[in-house]
Amino acid sequence: MQQIWLITGPPGCGKTNWIRETLLNHGGTCAYLRLDGSTKEGLELGHNAGIDQSWLRDQIPQLQDLSDPAPSSQLSSDDHLVLIEAQQFSAPTPSAEGLDPQITQQLQQFNLTPDRTLHFGVDPELPKQDTLDFTKLEAWHLDLQGCVWDPNSLSSFWFELVNGAYGDVYRAKALMNMPDGRSFFCNWMVSQSGSQFLPLQSVVPPTGRPNRPSHLVIQGKGLIPAGIRSTINDCLLSDDVLELQQAPLREQQPNLQPTLPTPA
Amino acid sequence: MAHAVISCLHANLAAFQAVLDDIDQQGIKTITCLGDLVGYGPQPNEVVELVRQRAIPTCQGCWDEDIIDGLNACECSYPSQLAERRGHHAHHWTADRLTDDNKAFLAQLPTTLRRDKLLFVHGSPNSQHEYLLPDMNAFAALERVETAGAETLFCGHTHQPYVRELSGGSIRVSVQQRGNEQASEQEMTLPMRRIVNAGSVGEPRHGSTKATYVVHDDNTGDVSIREVDYDVAKTCRAIVEAGLPDVFAWRLSHGFEYAERAEDASHVCER
8 A cells, every 4th residue: 555644844853864764664665755845934945956865765776756757666566655855844733734835736746645744843753853943044055966075175164064154054965975986975953963974875986076966955044155165166176186086096996886775 | 580482373463462461461571482473364464573573582383484485395284175275375375465574584583492401493393394292102202302402392383282291201222233242221211301382372273262372480390371362353354354264264263273283293294
């Protein structure tokens, strides 16, 4: 039997992490969809850059991405779980499940009707996170496709970013490429202690610039995009430096092949 | 007689003035400076001129040397590309603004100063670029002090003030003269030696925004580490107004160094 659940909550409450755990524990087939969510005056949505999709597909290779228009036979299989993620700042009201009309409209576009709606900060089934009540929120994002970071510079930049050097950042997440072919899911929320730097299972050979999603998404107040861009430019490796770092890796491991995620 | 030892001013005039006020209020007449008058901060000429005006005996720091000789330290001086780019930016900004007269002053600074058994250096007796960290191997630390012929070595460069006493040190050397002769042994027991790091006036790295320096009593040998409040916001405004990266102001206002130390802090650049 197919189940469709809608998971909502404010930025950084742990929606994607909870979805990952739930999908990993689910015995049957599964699918995922990230909606743009609902916006309000003064509250900007984080750009849907595909970070969550990429991260979940790396962790759960058999996961079906419902935003992918290619049809899949999995939808009709038994024990199929569809989890839909949407950012919604306010908790739903008891009547009509409190779904924001913007989200309802997005669901209609995909012809999906949730069997259940769970909102972080309201439903006891979800972990009790520090869900923040935002009154004002700016969003900024940067496409970093093909960019490769100097690892120590990324560490310094991230430290400055989440500690307020470029405005009051409440939420930051990214997929960042390293010169050795790894990619890291970087995740930070003001209400949580510390950042997550989680390596993707998929590793590409160190042969130039990787062709996979890489993006930085930030939400906060008084953000300073010019400062962020300037620092990022100082952190990214040029072609020459990248080759200088990758050549010894290729010599050490001449038969390097791409490492693909192992199905759970 | 008490004397003050200051280091790593880094073109931070407000911090330097506050430290001088603190020294003057204690009636201390003798000041020694361990270098790095310039670098990262917004007022290189003002700081150099105040050092000259007060006629403070000063060693040459690594930044003072680089401004004169140009950037030729190896890339391992920086722990990251970001730190290197920022360091180079600050270097070129400073080199462009420092007057020829002040450059000439930095160029003629000695690398060491000595007063009796007190030795004053920026990094170590070996190099302005070497860090003598508080947890450095005790034998290596003792070697730095002993081979320089000092009882107390005053240094800076790490931006972390500390006093390290090296006692109970002994060195035993066994020398085999010829294959069939018994080895000759020599053992030397060393008296207590000390390393005193003055911290930093202009770029603190000890977890606080306060400027630090040390006061040494020549008679008793007592050393006290002084922390001085200064108008950090004033220097931060000057950084932004001078066109240096805004993030320098943010880092200073939070007690973070402008650029982190190299990963291998004991490394000395081959120049």
